[in-house]
Amino acid sequence: MSEKILLIDGHSILNRAYYGLPELTNSEGLHTNAIYGFLNILFKTIEEEKPDYLTVAFDLHAPTFRHQMYEAYKGTRKPMPQELREQVPVMKDVLAAMGVCMISKEGYEADDLLGTLAKKSEEKGMEVTVLSGDRDLLQLASSHICIRIPKTRFGKTTVEDYFADDVKEKYQLSPEQIIELKALMGDASDNIPGLPGVGEKTATKILLEYGNVENAYAHVEDIKPNKAKNAFLEHYDLAVLSKKLAAINIDSPVEYDWESARIKDYYTQDAYDFFKELEFKNFLSRFEDTSAPAEVEKSFSTVTELDQAEEIFGKARQKPELGLHILKENGVFLGMGLSFLDEEKVLSYCFLPQGFLTEAYLLEQAQVLCQEAAMVSSLDVKSMLRHMDLENHTKMFDAGIAAYLMNPLKSAYTYDDIAKEYLGEMLPAKEDLLGKLNYTKGMKDQEEQAALSVCYMAYVALKSRKPLKKALEGTEMLHLFTNIEMPLLFTLSEMEKEGIRVNAQALKEYGDQLYVRILELEKEIYQEAGEEFNINSPKQLGVILFEKLKLPGGKKTKTGYSTAADVLEKLAPDHKLVADILEYRQLAKLKSTYADGLAVYIGEDERIHSTFNQTITATGRISSTEPNLQNIPIRMELGRLIRKVFIPRDGYVFTDADYSQIELRVLAHMSGDEKLIQAYQEAQDIHRMTASQVFHVPFDEVTDLQRRNAKAVNFGIVYGISSFGLSQDLSITRKEAAQYIENYFETYPKIKGFLDGLVTEAKEKGYVTTMFGRRRPVPELKSSNFMQRSFGERVAMNSPIQGTAADIIKIAMIRVGKALKEQNLKSRLLLQVHDELLVETAEDETAQVSAILEKEMKNAASLAVSLEIDMHTGSNWYEAK
Known part of the structure; x- marks a missing residue:
């Protein structure tokens, strides 16, 4: 039987994979979709063809005879996208790690080398397969040379095979x-x-x-x-x-040794390491050495008996460091993971609440362990704090938050990702063990696999602490982790436990009030439109506005006319129908999201207990979910009225303190602009002063409109606003907006240099930092897409400012919470909404609470300008705000 050789057109297959697969990056920001697609096609072809030899040919991108002929006629070729270009050398490194034979030659294209090798191999009596996305190679097809053309669409690859007869059948022509x-x-x-x-x-x-x-x-x-x-x-x-x-060219002078291309074991340790680094989990099962997880799992045990649990807990109490994970899903306790080092070996246990192992018993043991151990690591410390009373944050380590600080762009920080990145271990993810099952179902249907996952969580929590701490030290973020994020975690836990009281009846009445107005608007809209239609259907609304009523500004898209808010807002001042539609939308959102949506979260204690997240936003801001209490409307009066339903417990009032222009003050400090600093030091009206400078009018003659426009510029600069964005916000021409921005930078010259410097820093380092050392990677700056790069520049400009403001409010929260406790007050911090803190204040403690907020918020950071707050007290959140 004849031997077979597989020849691959490297750049062609990479190119096909790049355009055929969606964008894919690893945690370091490296684009990997072309590499992933190439390997997918390679492995599939090897399995189908079972070749004896394998060679991949690459272009050198040096001028070739054919390049020169073409360029003499029409100029240079279209450049390769940067996201693909960066993957080429990595692809070659991966193939080298696998021991795959690669060829290239200056002055010759890959298909010349492939053509030469194909014909020479055929002459040696071999069966030849050429894999390429380039149909030029069909000219090589014969009864012994098969040209395989892969097609990748929507992540799926199909292959067309062409021998000489197939070419004739498809094209009616010979190869x-x-x-x-x-x-x-x-x-x-x-x-x-x-x-x-x-x-x-x-x-x-x-x-x-x-x-x-x-x-x-x-x-x-x-x-x-x-x-x-x-x-x-x-x-x-x-x-x-x-x-x-x-x-x-089928006679190119390529030096080639068939024996060096003979198929061997490509699944080497070097290749395995590359696949881990590239995060190609699906390929790792191809490697024979899959013993790492198996070795780890030998030290795992599932515990359901009381005597065994007692023995393990007794042993654990003698250990200085533990890994601990409490598993709860939808409020139901499912189990607990525990790890500790015993004679240089990490032992991990999953305790399941069965028989005498009750939830209460296991949580009680967890409490004791946390109190007695010198250090306890977890992937989610806050979830543990919901069930136990702990105060010393210095002996707790949250691996999830540490991993977040190292890379705040990821959507989740799972045990398998942390293990891969900081332990160099490829562990089975929850999805590998349970598929699409959640833990609740997994504990019923696949208890053993679910228990393994819990053990892995405790194992990784324990083992990753030291490498994560070292990584934080290396990036100078250990102080941020130790002194801000970890103590904040305890503050947030207390806020979640406290919750905020809601007047359910008032909330229902608010919803009813909205419903009456929504019905009124519905009738008015139908009357103005001259017919009934689905107001919530953008397609039907577009037809009414831009076809039937022929209103200006209709932008047709693939699905119909755009009826986005920005389109309607331009029409609203001149068309009552459009204004009514906008109001209808706002009220419908208020009713569904807040009036109806909040009601389901009110607990038996008449309070809503939201969850505060530290690892969601890239800038470091805290977010709120289930429900989101940070998104309570403030722009329209009817929306603000919902704050009336939030009330303090009997005998208490709300005290609300809000930082005044914190991001502008941070900008003044970080930029060092003397004019802006002086204006704040002299307590001037910043927006009026900016208007005076930008519009060249005396301070006392600035109109309200000019002040509003200057305010938009002031805050827009913080967010890296463009002339287009400002023109849209102020309904002015782009040229006018550009002039406003130019005048602004002339007024505050150091701000321009500061913002430009941030972009330069981000391009050089790949990230920007806040005053407190928080890093925000900006991979978008490397994109070949202009819109992505522009977005990256805005991120580079605003992240240090927003992030610093976020860090300051976090410090203030920690200090306020601590001061309330130290002074033995009954009052408690309940909410943080961006730059605002809300304290449920005992009526006899209002003076002390106000003093604490004043002191701790103003002194949370030392800036070139003072931090100022607006503070109010009221019998509900509306009055306090």
Whole structure:
């Protein structure tokens, strides 16, 4: 039986994979979709072909004979996208790690090398498979050379196979005539011009009659249609050039040793390490050495008996460091994971509440362990604090928060990701163990697998602490972790436990009030439109506004006219119907999200207990979920009224303190702009002063409109606003907006230098930092897409400012919470909403609480300008705000 060789067109397959798969990056921000797709195609082809030899050919991208011919005619080739370019050297490194034979030669393209090797291998009596996305290679097909053309769409790859007969069947032409076909019809993807106006159908017809380009030209007067005839007469030189470009050199001087290309074991340790780094989990099962997880699991045990649990807990109490994980899902306790080091070996246990192992018993033991151990690590300390009373944050380590600080762009910080990144271990993820099952179902249907997952969580929590701490030290974020994020975690836990009281009856009445107004608006809208339609359907609304009523500004999209808020807001001042529709939308959102939505979260204690998240936003801001209490409307009065339903417990009032212009004050400090600093030091109206400078009018003559516009510029600068964005916000021309921004930077010259410096820093380092050392990676700056790069520049400009403001409010929260406790007050911190803190204040403690807020918020950071707050007290949140 003949031996078989597989030849692969490296750049062609990479290119196909890049465009065929969605964007994919690893945790370091490296684009990996082309590499992943290439390997997918490679492994699939090896399994199908079972070759004896394998070689991948790459272009060197040095000028080749065909390049020079083409460029002499039409200029340079289209450049490779940066996201693909960065993957080429990594792809070569991966193949080298696998021991795959690679070839390239200066002055020759990959298909020349492939063509030469294909023909020489055929001469040696081999069966040859050439894998390429380039149909030029069909000219090589024979009874022993098969050309395989992969197609990747929506992540799925199919392959077309072509021997000589297959080419004839598909194109009605011989493989050699594929060169002639390309000469006539061209190939834009391969920079072959062809004859203008001659397509595949006409080209094929000509070749079936005349055989080749030269013979066709000899009979040019007989060629039909006239369009093709004229193309020959006027551009025959292009056909000749295209034929040279399309022809593959099957006699290129390539040095090649077949034995070096013989198939071997590609699943080497180096390749395994690369696949881990690239986060290609799906490929790791191909490696024979899958013993790492198996070795770890030998130290895992599932505990359901009381005597065994007692023995383990007794042993654990003697250990200085523990890994601990409490597993709860939808409020139901499912189990507990525990790890500790015993004679240089990490032992991990999953305790399941069965028989005498009750939830109360296990949580009581967890409490004792946390109190007695010198250090307890967990992937989620706050979830543990819901069930136990702990105060010393210095002996707790949250691996999830540590991993978040190291890379705040990820959507989750799972045990398997942390293990891969900081332990160098590829562990089975929860999805690998349980598939799509949640833990509740998993504990019923696949208890053993679910228990393994719990053990892994405790194992990783324990083992990752030291490498994570070292990583934080290396990035100078250990102080941020130790002195801000960890103590804040305890503050947030207390806020979650406290919750906030809601007047359920008042909330229902508020919803009823909204419903009455919504029905009124519905009738008015139908009357103004002249017919009934689905107001919530953008498609139907677009037809009413822009086809029936012929309002200006209709932008047609694939699904109909755009009825986005920005489109309608421009029309609203002149068209009551549009204004009513906007109000209808706002009220419908208020009713569904807040009036109806909040009601389901009110507990038996008449309070809503929201969850505060530390690892969601890239800037470091805290977020709130289930429900989101940070998104309570403030722009419209009817929306603000919902704050009336939030009330303190009997005998208490609300005290609300809000930082005044904190981000602008941070900008003044970080930029060092003397004018802005002086304005704050002199307690001037910043927006009025900016308006005076930007619009060149005396301070006392600034109009309200000018002040509002200056305010938009002031806050817009903090968010890296563009002239287009400002023009949209202020309904002015882009030119006027650009002038406003230019005048602003002339007024505060150091701000421009500061913001430009942030962008430069981000480009050099790949990240920007806050005053407190928090890093925000900015991978978008490396994108070849202009919009992505522009977004990256805005991120680089605003993240240090927003992040610093977020850090300051966190410090203030920690200090306020601590002061309330130290002074033995009954009052408690309940909510943080961006720059605002809400304290449920005992009526006899209002003076003390106000003093604490004043002191701790103002002194949370030392800036070149003072931190100021607005503070109010009221019998509900509305009054206090």
